[in-house]
Amino acid sequence: MIETILNISLVLFGVAILITFYRIIAGPTFPDRxxxxxxxGVNLISTMAIVSILFQTRAFYDVILVLGILAFISTISFSKFLERGVIIERKRDL
Structure with a gap:
């Protein structure tokens, strides 16, 4: 019973990721993308957690952690780019 529910949730997360990819491609503004x-990123983390439960292993925990960190850093980088126009500011003294 639980395996069936987890498999259905994997399919639903897959559909959610596909719908979100459409928003990335057709998003009207850069912040929407x-x-x-x-x-x-959040859906992939959830999918990896469900796969970890289905396979009854802890091997995917490191992948979940790295994916979460990368998603957070990329969101912060894009937000900084939207706000300032550059990600890393360099002060050049001539």
Whole structure:
């Protein structure tokens, strides 16, 4: 019973990721695309957690952690780019 529910949730997360990819491609503004990329990251983390439960292993925990960190850093980088126009500011003294 639980395996069936987990398999159905995997399918639903897959559909959610596909719908979000459409938002990334057709998003009217750049912030919409950034938020959609963050949603894809969260859905991938959830999918990896469900796969970890289905396979009854802890091997995917490191992948979940790295994916979460990368999603957070990419969202912060895009937000900084939207706000300032650059990600890394360099002060050049001539």
């Amino acid at each position: 950034v938020i959609a990329m963050d949603v894809v």
